[in-house]
Amino acid sequence: MRFSKGAVEIYAKILSIKAQKGKNSLWPGELFEHKFTSQAKIYGLPNGDILIKSTSGKNLWKPFEYDESEGSRRR
Numbered sequence: 001m002r003f004s005k006g007a008v009e010i011y012a013k014i015l016s017i018k019a020q021k022g023k024n025s026l027w028p029g030e031l032f033e034h035k036f037t038s039q040a041k042i043y044g045l046p047n048g049d050i051l052i053k054s055t056s057g058k059n060l061w062k063p064f065e066y067d068e069s070e071g072s073r074r075r
Contacts, residue, residue: 006046014040014052036060 016035021027038058042048054060 007051009041010044010050011042014042059062 014036016033018031018033021030021032022066023064038054038060039056040052040054043053045051
């Protein structure tokens with residue numbers, strides 16, 4: 001993936017991200033922490049957005065399905 005000319009590295013290594021689920025989630029309002037097992041950096045883009053980019057070539061996110069009847073994660 002190519003990203004914007006003028007992107008600026010903000011963080012050289014991400015350890016974790018804490019975030020809150022939205023209204024349309026199975027867990028609305030719940031807080032979660034995603035701990036990164038692959039190396040990644042955060043860049044600031046000229047338009048004010050941020051970009052999280054893998055530096056190891058590995059996926060940062062593992063796809064999974066939710067069991068909506070139980071509200072749990074299927075592996």
